[in-house]
Every structure is written in structure tokens, then in C-alpha cells.
Amino acid sequence: MENILREGSAKTPAVSFDSASGILELKGRSIPENSVEFYKPLNDWIDSYGSKPCSETIVDIKLEYFNTSSSKCILDLFKKLEYINKQGSVVSINWYFEQDDEDMEEAGEDYQAIIKLPFKMIEVEEI
Amino acid sequence: MYHTLEQEKIILSFNGVVTADFLTAVLDIVETKMNHLEEPPKTKKKVFNVLVECLQNLYHHIDEGKGERKEMRKYKSVLVMVIRDENNFFIQTGNYIDKTSVKNLEDRLKKINSLDKEHLREYYREVLGNGSISDKGTAGLGMIDIARKSGNKLEYEFLEIDKDFSFFSLNVKID
Numbered sequence: 001m002e003n004i005l006r007e008g009s010a011k012t013p014a015v016s017f018d019s020a021s022g023i024l025e026l027k028g029r030s031i032p033e034n035s036v037e038f039y040k041p042l043n044d045w046i047d048s049y050g051s052k053p054c055s056e057t058i059v060d061i062k063l064e065y066f067n068t069s070s071s072k073c074i075l076d077l078f079k080k081l082e083y084i085n086k087q088g089s090v091v092s093i094n095w096y097f098e099q100d101d102e103d104m105e106e107a108g109e110d111y112q113a114i115i116k117l118p119f120k121m122i123e124v125e126e127i
Numbered sequence: 128m129y130h131t132l133e134q135e136k137i138i139l140s141f142n143g144v145v146t147a148d149f150l151t152a153v154l155d156i157v158e159t160k161m162n163h164l165e166e167p168p169k170t171k172k173k174v175f176n177v178l179v180e181c182l183q184n185l186y187h188h189i190d191e192g193k194g195e196r197k198e199m200r201k202y203k204s205v206l207v208m209v210i211r212d213e214n215n216f217f218i219q220t221g222n223y224i225d226k227t228s229v230k231n232l233e234d235r236l237k238k239i240n241s242l243d244k245e246h247l248r249e250y251y252r253e254v255l256g257n258g259s260i261s262d263k264g265t266a267g268l269g270m271i272d273i274a275r276k277s278g279n280k281l282e283y284e285f286l287e288i289d290k291d292f293s294f295f296s297l298n299v300k301i302d
Binding site: 100 | 173186275
């Protein structure tokens with residue numbers, strides 16, 4: 001299947017979904033007015049990836065910040081990964097946040113409370 | 128006016144119709160201006176974040192007014208201000224709202240203001256986990272998120288304008 005490789009913009013994150021390595025990355029900011037439009041192709045990709053996933057799937061979330069419209073779409077994305085995890089691919093999520101950014105740290109913990117996947121919280125100087 | 132400019136430091140003040148292009152422009156301006164301020168990155172991020180939610184709230188809900196009115200354009204106008212005093216940032220917005228929507232919004236604001244930090248967080252998780260997403264891509268999380276990030280109670284007011292519309296003002300203080 002085709003990989004997704006997108007550059008980031010002022011309102012949308014850079015995306016790198018690689019089906020061969022099983023590494024999925026979102027990086028930057030996610031504040032589009034209508035996030036459904038942006039995230040639908042990503043979620044569709046995960047659906048197809050789920051039919052033939054790698055034995056291990058690593059998800060790197062390196063978001064500076066995201067709006068509430070994106071938060072729902074990101075939850076949907078995690079739910080799809082939760083399903084893939086049940087199907088046999090070992091899925092883990094690396095949640096990056098910038099030093100002292102409690103809001104993003106808490107946002108990661110919020111997902112962790114809802115989603116049954118292992119989350120690793122990683123504090124970095126700059127995303 | 129000079130006094131206001133010097134004392135309160137208006138970072139942005141706008142009165143007009145909200146379009147997607149307008150949102151992009153405003154965020155761009157505020158971000159550039161904030162970059163020049165000597166504030167902790169954490170604060171700048173919070174202000175920007177809350178502003179995004181406030182503006183997108185306006186953008187998504189501004190066209191909910193019913194019926195065709197000659198002076199419709201007036202009712203699509205909004206007021207947005209970003210102000211800084213010695214201690215805090217303030218984001219203020221004002222917009223017309225269909226009278227039939229007042230009760231629902233007021234109830235939500237009352238509920239949000241009645242919750243402390245931890246309960247607000249629980250409420251956010253509940254709405255995130257259970258709520259569905261609208262066609263507009265909104266998730267009913269905007270005001271909760273604004274309250275959480277601001278760390279303060281939301282100040283608001285509804286002013287009756289005519290038989291169809293009220294004016295909704297929101298003042299968000301950011302620590």
C-alpha cells in the first residue's frame with residue numbers, strides 16, 4: 001500500500017505513515033477549522049493498514065498543540081489503532097511534549113485514560 | 128485612546144465578519160506579535176491556543192442564525208480583542224447569537240464554571256470519549272478546553288438585542 005508523506009502547514013501537522021516499517025508520525029500543530037477533512041484520509045489509511053499490519057506498530061505523536069476539533073479525530077485514530085492492537089500487531093504510542101508544557105502533557109494523559117494502548121510520555125526541549 | 132494603548136497593551140482588536148481567511152490572518156498576526164513579547168513560551172502557547180478555540184467557536188457558530196434578514200450581515204459581525212495588562216492576558220469576543228441558543232450555551236457555561244480543575248478534566252474526558260463529532264467538525268469541547276487552558280472561570284454576558292438576537296460577550300483571563 002502507498003505511504004502517506006505530507007509536509008506540515010501553519011494549521012496542519014506533517015504526516016509520515018509508513019506501512020513497511022510500521023512507524024506512524026504526526027508532527028507540528030493541528031488547528032484546521034474542519035479537522036474531519038484533514039484526518040479522514042489518515043484514518044482510512046489506518047483501516048487499510050490494519051488488514052496487513054507490521055508485527056509492531058509505533059506511533060509517534062509530536063504535536064505542539066491541537067484544537068478541540070482535532071482532538072476528536074485523534075481519538076478516532078487511536079481507536080482504530082486499538083483495534084489493530086487486538087488483531088495482533090503490537091501497537092505503542094510515544095506521546096511527545098515540550099518541557100513545561102503541562103497542557104500537552106495532560107492531553108496525552110487524557111487519551112491514555114480513554115484508550116487501551118501503552119503510552120510512553122516523552123518530554124523534549126523542543127518539538 | 129493613547130492611555131488604553133499604553134496601559135492595557137492591546138495586541139489585537141477586530142470588528143468584522145469571520146471568514147476562514149480572516150481566521151488565518153488573525154492567528155498569523157497574533158503569533159508574530161507574541162513572538163516579540165518577553166513572555167514564557169508556555170504563556171504564549173496558552174494564549175494562542177485559547178485564541179484558536181475562541182475564533183473557531185465564532186467561525187462555526189456564527190452562521191447558525193435563522194431566516195433571511197436584510198441586516199443579516201450585521202449579525203455575522205464579531206468583535207475580537209487580545210489584551211495584556213501587567214499580570215495577565217485577556218481574550219475577549221463578542222457575537223450575536225440566536226435567542227433560541229442562549230439557554231443551551233448559558234447552561235453549558237454555568238456547568239463549566241461550577242467545576243474545579245480536576246472535575247473539569249473529568250468532564251472533558253467524558254465529552255471527548257462519548258460525544259460525537261458534528262458535520263462542522265466541532266465536538267462540544269471548545270468551551271471546556273478554553274476554561275481548562277485559561278485556569279480561570281469564564282466571564283460572560285448575554286445582552287438582549289431584539290426579538291431574534293442576543294449579544295454574547297466572553298472574557299477569558301489567562302494566567
